[in-house]
Amino acid sequence: LKGHHKIVQLLIDQGANVWSCDMNSSTPLHEAAAHNRYHCVEILLDHQAPINQFDGKQNTPLHRASQYGHWKIVRLLLNYNADVRLVNSDGYNSLEVAILNNHQLTVHEFLNHKTWTKSLRNAQIPTLLNSSSSKYESLSTPLRKLIRYMPNEADQVFTRSMIEIGGSEDNSYKIIFNYEFLEDQFSIFKWKQDSPIHSIDVEQKKTKIFNLLSVFKSRQQQEINMKQTSQLNSHVDTLRQNHPLYMIITYHQYDLLKHPLIDRLIERKWVQFSRTFFWILFLFYGFFLASFTSTILRVHHPQYYYSLFNASISTVSCETISLNLLRHESFILTKKNFYDTMIKWLLFSTILIHIIKNILLICIRFKMFFGLSNILELIALILSIIFSHDFYSWQMSIRFRCSFQWQCGAFGILIGWITLIIYVQFLSASGIYVVMLEVILRKFLRFIPILIIFILGFGLSFHMLLQNQNVYNHTFDALIRTILMLTGEFNYEEHLYRQENENNRYYYQIIFLLYLLFCILMTILIMNLLVANAVGEIPPLIERANVKSSIMRIKLIMDYEILLSTFEFFIPYLKKRVKLLIDKNQNEIIYPNKIHRYKHKYYHIKKFLSDRKKQSVLKANEEKIEQIIQENVSELYKK
Incomplete structure (x- = not known):
């Protein structure tokens, strides 16, 4: 405990047992690592001290060094191949212990070591998500803890999850993105299977019965892994809140959203899962808005119809004007034709589709229904129905709308086009504005x-x-x-x-x-x-807008994935398909300098124009240089 390494060396030379334990099952290496006795730890390791031995709380020497932030001891233990996968009685590995105790230098040692991926492959999984007796309230991993407590180290993990191959100017230049620790919903149980059995080792001199029970428990755990995965996926709200992308938003670590790995993952999830949903809903809403606008443009202001009979809106009823129009010679001009009927039924069809969509949304995902876009969309739908519906028999044959309907239509078309802006904000090109x-x-x-x-x-x-x-x-x-x-x-x-x-x-x-x-x-x-x-404030405004755009897209992606997971109950094939996509795309390879086939011609034209521009600039510079030289020479002759 006092760090007298020479005494430690002397005792070992005299036959002291480096495997001996105290009443808390701690070995000399445990105590030396906990008290930051570097030379003592080095001597004990050189004499084959048990580096992965558990104490009474199932902490290894690496756990003890991480707990107190002794980063030099951690580096030494890692160099002696200490197992970073072992967890203590709380289910935390050494990296997580360092994170929870806020030792950033120690965490840095773990992430810079060659075993950094093994350190990140751990999870605390609730046994029964809807039971208060569960040991863990929610799913947690080392990366989630880094995002919450040490965003700078999380940024380092993201950087190490990207591998660049080749020169940045080469056509063969490629970047490999590793999403294993960000898209881990189907990996965490595999990590548990691949981790060593969390039981006391033979070196702790426990009975074989306990070891057999541990093995049996491990096998039993493997058999119910798929059942747990299904149970975990069924709690969609928990998955959404615990996804690393959503945790970045929850804990306001917005700088992490600027990382290329995060940006690429958002784009990938958008393309694979959310883009189809978005464009289907966008097109349906576009059809509704187009038909609603066409209906309005084919109708005149109510005063136009009142003026045909020298009447005023405030003195003559809507019914009177309608009946007069039916008898008047101008009835042909105000009569509904085939196009009016077709547009009306197209409008009602799109309204019906949106009503069905909102009913499904209420049944499947009630919280999503109260989003701003859904509320504005619902208001526009109601006002469009009031405007276009023929409430009385005398309205069925003419385009004329009553004053109240006309006002509802005016407000409804405004709400309708404003709602379209909410859809546009998710488009990459114009959404930022x-x-x-x-x-x-x-x-x-x-x-x-x-x-x-x-x-x-x-x-x-x-x-x-x-x-x-x-x-x-x-x-x-x-x-x-x-x-x-x-x-x-x-x-x-x-x-x-x-x-x-x-x-x-x-x-x-x-x-x-x-x-x-x-x-x-x-x-x-x-x-x-x-x-x-x-x-x-345009520059900071653009930066804030980019961050907010990423936040909105992440939330939209998570909502769509929740809908997708709900549909899995009705379409079992869909679940297998989603899992296949995630498993298949744990790694993604992109070629930034690769010229796509449809851009090939434009690339050569652009390159040709660029070369011509460079040549013209060089030629102009040469002419200026020659002119300056001639002027200087002429001045010298004059002198």
């Missing part, structure tokens, strides 16, 4: 309380001073007019010098000061402040 718009909007919402105060102040002042004018006669109208004035639309002369009635021309002289204050404070200062706030 939608995310940037959302970030700017969130920042603007924080400024709204201040803006409302100024609008109320100026709006009420304008209402008091210009109340004799129609525009500012009512308080609400005055506030709306003040908001519009923020865009620079003052109409100064209209309000002060062009009165319809000479008796209403009077105004207070203080109105000039109020206009001047509004122009300086609201139009110049506040509007420029908002513009500068949006434009001045």
Whole structure:
């Protein structure tokens, strides 16, 4: 314990037993490793001390050194081939012990050693996910702990999971991505099978009966592995929350999202599992929006139909106008034709598809139904039904819509196109701009309380001073007019010098000061402040938008995978197919410099134009150099 390595050497030379244990089953190597006695550990290892011996809590010397952060001892034990796969009574291997005790240098030693992959192949698996008696609340692995507690070391794991072969300029240059520790839902039980039996070794002098029971338990565990996998996969919420990608979001380790391995995995999962779902839903919604828009464009404003009979919307009912249209000579112009009927039934068909989709979503994944896109989509569907449905018999033959239906249609088409933006934000090309718009909007919402105060102040002042004018006669109208004035639309002369009635021309002289204050404070200062706030942070805004785009795509991928896992219950083949895809693509190879067949012609054209541009630049530079030389030579002759 005191680190007298010469005494240790002397005792060993005199025949001391390096395998002896104390009352806690700890060997001398356990104690030397725990107390950071480097030379003592070195001497004990040179004399064949048991390096993988368990103590009373099933800790090895490597566990003890990791627990107290003795990274030099850890390096020494690793160089002497200490088994990093062994776990203690809590189910943690040595790397996990170092992580949980926040010893970053020790963790760094594990990850830099050649056995780093073995150190990461461990998992704490809940025995019964829906039982409170389970030893573990949720699935956990070393990588998940690194993401939560040591993101820098997790970044190192991601980097080591990428292998680059060849020069970056070569056509044969390739990158191998290893997703074993990120996509581990079908690997964790295999890790358990491949790990050594977690029982006390023969060197601990336990009975053979205990060893036989341990072997029997191990075999029994192997037999129920597939059953456990099925049980684990059935708890889709737990899988979603414990996936490494989702944990990066949960613990706000957003810098990890920028790593090429994570970016490539997101793209791969999107292509393999989620892209098909997304485009099917996107196309269905596109058909709905196109048919809804076509229906609206084929109908005139209600006032158009009222004007045919010199009537007003406020005085004549919708039914009266409809009956008059049926009897009027202009009925042919307002009558529904084949195209109207076809568009209407196409609209109702797409609405029915979306209703079925939402019912399935409520039954299968109730939480997903309350997403913003689903709520807006549902509002658009309801308003489109109100607009297009013929509630009365006198509406069935004409295109005319009542005033209430027309207003619902106007609001519904707005909601419908806004919902399309939510779909667009998941597209790689233009989606980032939608995310940037959302970030700017969130920042603007924080400024709204201040803006409302100024609008109320100026709006009420304008209402008091210009109340004799129609525009500012009512308080609400005055506030709306003040908001519009923020865009620079003052109409100064209209309000002060062009009165319809000479008796209403009077105004207070203080109105000039109020206009001047509004122009300086609201139009110049506040509007420029908002513009500068949006434009001045474009580089960090793009970075934040990229991160947020990755977060949204991860959540969407996880939701789609949950739906996929639910469909596995109805389609058993689908589960085998998903498992085959994941097992087959644990490693992915890409060739960044490879020219695809459809890009081959464009590549040569681009290369030709690039070479021509380089040649022209070189030629221009040579001409400039020659001109400078000639000028210098002529100056020398003059001198």
